[in-house]
Amino acid sequence: MIMFSTSFKTLFYKEVLRFWKVAAQTITAPVLSSILYLLIFGHVLENRVEVFPGVSYTAFLVPGLVMMSILQNAFANSSSSLIQSKINGSMVFVLLAPVSHWEFFGAYLLAAVVRGLIVGAGVFIITAWFASLSFAAPLWIAVFALLGAAILGTMGVIAGIWADKYDQLATFQNFLIMPATFLSGVFYSIHSLPGFWQKTSHFNPFFYMVDGFRYGFFGQSDVNPWTSLTVVVLFFISLSLLTIRLLKSGYKLRN
Amino acid sequence: MTAIDIFDVSKSYRSLKALSDVSLAIEEGEFFGLLGPNGAGKTTLISIVAGLARADSGKVSILGHDVTADFREARRKLGVVPQELVFDPFFTVRETLRLQSGYFGLSNNDDWIDEVMSNLDLADKAESNMRTLSGGMKRRVLVAQALVHKPPVIVLDEPTAGVDVELRQTLWQFIGRLNREGHTIVLTTHYLEEAQALCNRIAMLKSGQTVALDTTEGLIRRISESQLIVQLKEGVLPENLQPLVSASAPSQKTYTLRIDDYADLEGILASLRNNGATIVDMQLQQADLEDVFLQIMNGKAE
Numbered sequence: 133m134i135m136f137s138t139s140f141k142t143l144f145y146k147e148v149l150r151f152w153k154v155a156a157q158t159i160t161a162p163v164l165s166s167i168l169y170l171l172i173f174g175h176v177l178e179n180r181v182e183v184f185p186g187v188s189y190t191a192f193l194v195p196g197l198v199m200m201s202i203l204q205n206a207f208a209n210s211s212s213s214l215i216q217s218k219i220n221g222s223m224v225f226v227l228l229a230p231v232s233h234w235e236f237f238g239a240y241l242l243a244a245v246v247r248g249l250i251v252g253a254g255v256f257i258i259t260a261w262f263a264s265l266s267f268a269a270p271l272w273i274a275v276f277a278l279l280g281a282a283i284l285g286t287m288g289v290i291a292g293i294w295a296d297k298y299d300q301l302a303t304f305q306n307f308l309i310m311p312a313t314f315l316s317g318v319f320y321s322i323h324s325l326p327g328f329w330q331k332t333s334h335f336n337p338f339f340y341m342v343d344g345f346r347y348g349f350f351g352q353s354d355v356n357p358w359t360s361l362t363v364v365v366l367f368f369i370s371l372s373l374l375t376i377r378l379l380k381s382g383y384k385l386r387n
Numbered sequence: 388m389t390a391i392d393i394f395d396v397s398k399s400y401r402s403l404k405a406l407s408d409v410s411l412a413i414e415e416g417e418f419f420g421l422l423g424p425n426g427a428g429k430t431t432l433i434s435i436v437a438g439l440a441r442a443d444s445g446k447v448s449i450l451g452h453d454v455t456a457d458f459r460e461a462r463r464k465l466g467v468v469p470q471e472l473v474f475d476p477f478f479t480v481r482e483t484l485r486l487q488s489g490y491f492g493l494s495n496n497d498d499w500i501d502e503v504m505s506n507l508d509l510a511d512k513a514e515s516n517m518r519t520l521s522g523g524m525k526r527r528v529l530v531a532q533a534l535v536h537k538p539p540v541i542v543l544d545e546p547t548a549g550v551d552v553e554l555r556q557t558l559w560q561f562i563g564r565l566n567r568e569g570h571t572i573v574l575t576t577h578y579l580e581e582a583q584a585l586c587n588r589i590a591m592l593k594s595g596q597t598v599a600l601d602t603t604e605g606l607i608r609r610i611s612e613s614q615l616i617v618q619l620k621e622g623v624l625p626e627n628l629q630p631l632v633s634a635s636a637p638s639q640k641t642y643t644l645r646i647d648d649y650a651d652l653e654g655i656l657a658s659l660r661n662n663g664a665t666i667v668d669m670q671l672q673q674a675d676l677e678d679v680f681l682q683i684m685n686g687k688a689e
Contacts, residue, residue, distance in 0.1 A: 142489025150477050221473030225532060227439055228467050229490030230459040387440050 140235040143226065147243030151209055158247060162205055163254040166197045170259050173319060183321040184352045191263035194256070195273075195346045196318035201255045202277055203341065206248030206284040207291070207309055210240045214292025215301050218385075227386065233379035237289065237372070244285025245278065252277060268351030276345035279364045283341065284309070286371040293375075293384050312338045322354050337367045388450055390415045390540045390571035391436060396445030398431055398595075405431040406595040408445070413573060413588075415450075415539075418566050420586030420603070421575045424684060427592040429575045430470060433544050437467045449540055463491060466538035468529050470545045470575075474517040480504070480528055481513045484535055491536035503531045506561045523554045530558065534565075541565065542573045547581065559585065583607075583676040591683055599683050603676065610674040610682060615644045615655065622664030628655060641668075 151158040174190040183192045217223040226236065267273065287309070295301040316338035322330050333339045334355075344360030347353035353360070379385070391413040398406040406428045413419045421429050434440035436447055438454050438461065446453065452460040475483060481500065488496035504510045507527040512520060517528065526546065533541060543562070547555050563585070566572050576582050582589060582603075589606055591599040599606060614633065619640040624632070634643040646652060652671075659666065 138492040138494050139490050142486055142494075145489070146486050149482075153477055217475065220476065221469075221471050222475035224439065224469050224471075224473060225475070225487055226490060228437055228462060228465075229487070230462040230492065231490055232459070382441055386438065 137235060139229065139231045140239050143231060143235065143239035144242050147209070147213060147239055148246055150213055151243070151247050158205070158209070159251055159254060162201055162251050163258065166201050166255040167258055169197055170194065170262060174262065181320075181324075183324065184350055187350055187352070188263060191265055192321075192346075192350075193319065194259045194263050194265060195349045196342055197259060198252050198256045199277070199280055199342050199345045200313055200318045202248040202252035202281050203284045203313055203338070204309070205251040206244040206281040207288040207305070209247040210244040210285050210288030211292040211295075211301055211304070212288075213243075214240065214289065215295055215298060218292070218296070219298075223385070233376060237286075237375055237379055240289050240292075241282060241285045244288055245281040248281035248284065249277060252281075265349055266351075267349060269348045269357075271348070272357055273345060273348030275361070276341060276348060276364065279361075279368055280341040280345065283337070283364065283368050283371060286368065286375050289375050290371070290378065293378055296384070312336055315339075316342045317354065318342055337363060340364050340367075388415055389413065389448075390417065390450060391573065392446075392448045392451075393432070393436065394446045396432070396435060396442045396447060398428075398435060398440065398443050404595055406435075406442075409592070409595070409597055410445075411590055411597065411600065413571060415571050416566070416569055417588055418572045418586050419574065420582040420589040421573060421592065422579070422582055422589060422680060423575075423592035426594075428595040429592055430544060431595075432592070433467070433542055433573075433575065436542065437465060438462060463536060464539055466533035466536065466541045468533045468541075468543045468546050470548070472522060472525050472529070474520075474525055474528065476516070476518045479514050479516050480509060480520070480531075483517060483528060484531055487532045488535045493536060496535060499537065500531075500535065503534050507531055508557055523550055526550055527554065527558075530561075539569070540571045540573070544575050545577065546574070547576060547578060555581075579677045579680055580675070589676075591680065593684055599679075606679050607674055607676060610679050612678075613646050613649075613674055614672040615646050615652065616668075616670040616672065617642055617644065617659070617666055618668040619659075620665045620667045622659075622662055624664070625658050625662040628658055631655075 170190065170193060174193055177189050181189045183189065291301055291304040295304060315333065316336055317333065322333045322339065325333065340355070340360035340363040343353045343355055344357050344364060347357040347360070389412045391411070393409060393411040396406055396409045409432060421432070423429050431440065435442045436449070436454065438458055441455065448454065449461040449464045452464060454461045478486065484500045484504070485496070488500065501510070504513055507530060509524070509527050509531060512524055517525065520528065530546065541562070546558060562572055574582065574586060586603050588602050589599070590597055601609070624642050628644060631644040631646070632642055633645050635641065644655065646655070
């Protein structure tokens with residue numbers, strides 16, 4: 133099976149080793165910033181906002197922050213690894229080797245998922261101390277964590293292939309990933325928004341990732357979790373097909 | 388079998404025509420030189436052979452495997468030393484070589500990695516981070532990376548640019564041995580004496596086209612013009628030899644004469660003798676690859 137070839141395993145291992153060697157930057161730092169979000173927002177809003185009946189704001193916030201960390205770090209892993217090796221030229225070593233576009237995609241994707249989940253788990257373990265959480269549907273938690281990481285890992289691959297310079301990557305991140313994440317309901321329920329913005333949120337795929345993930349904890353969500361699952365799966369499939377096409381054509385990598 | 392078969396390859400970058408209908412067949416076991424000035428298309432051609440760029444038209448195969456349709460086999464047969472001094476700053480030398488082996492599907496390659504490192508005098512740097520190595524050492528690692536999968540065809544794109552004499556010798560000894568053991572070597576270099584000493588056959592590229600393709604000897608023979616330098620003890624240079632003079636130092640009675648053919652030597656010496664001139668010193672200078680290169684690039688030799 134191609135996905136378990138030595139080429140694939142080596143590239144995956146290299147990608148994991150890469151972020152592991154600088155874990156202070158790639159794991160500890162994002163965990164710390166999520167804790168700061170929780171302490172500040174939780175402290176300020178704890179007694180003012182009730183999103184779901186019987187769920188404190190801090191408890192509501194924890195799954196949102198965990199998901200946000202998963203998404204941001206999965207994206208950061210594949211995108212920054214690709215742009216670094218493009219800019220320092222070491223991408224040539226992979227391009228010279230008999231690594232197919234499937235293996236290439238699979239390795240970067242899986243490494244991004246691993247980083248996203250490690251950071252997400254770190255954020256969860258620490259923030260869970262500050263709130264009493266329930267686990268209404270653990271399988272949904274796992275499925276949405278995995279799909280969320282995979283989607284952002286894939287977007288990171290696309291951004292990393294497309295960007296020629298760090299500032300182009302920053303544009304992608306600041307004008308697409310950040311707004312989509314912050315407006316996805318990490319910090320609030322979309323039911324607290326005015327009608328127009330509620331409707332607009334339904335066009336943001338990130339909203340479904342966060343909402344479905346949160347359903348796994350509280351058994352309550354803004355939309356039906358099956359709807360979220362469908363949207364998220366279709367979104368992942370479309371992005372993957374696009375990425376495979378880009379890789380197969382050699383776009384920006386082989387010319 | 389043909390080691391690298393390049394057939395009718397063209398490639399443009401926007402309006403710039405980098406290669407126009409280039410065809411070359413490099414046979415197994417050859418030590419082949421690809422020469423040309425900067426911007427002639429050498430690196431583009433190598434990139435297409437290595438699968439790093441795609442040709443607009445034409446076909447390239449490595450030992451019969453098409454570089455796009457059958458890229459896995461083609462890349463397994465090929466080792467490329469890139470021109471740029473690139474490295475991944477996260478890893479040590481040994482990690483770099485293990486990873487490179489893994490990309491080629493080799494999971495237990497340490498014996499060969501150790502042998503390559505020892506041949507390139509890299510063994511004591513095995514556990515050093517790539518970032519800490521000098522330029523010459525990084526170059527050795529690039530060569531080692533190209534060899535981890537024991538490729539039968541090895542392409543070196545200017546491997547000795549900015550490299551000290553010691554590494555150059557180590558490198559050529561090792562590459563020479565690989566060639567004697569049957570590996571096909573393709574070399575691009577700006578050091579023409581290196582190409583002349585090592586390559587059995589040479590192609591010259593100019594503005595994306597092959598302008599010469601011949602054995603090294605054949606190319607040098609193409610410029611039949613050699614030079615005879617004579618220093619006279621007595622007498623003067625006879626009239627009939629004056630038109631051949633390309634340089635002279637009359638105070639030292641030293642004259643440089645162009646000769647088109649070695650057969651002319653006899654006539655020149657006879658002429659000197661008949662005019663009572665005696666010779667103190669005499670040197671014969673043959674054309675070398677640099678002369679050929681300059682003539683071809685200036686459009687005189689074809």
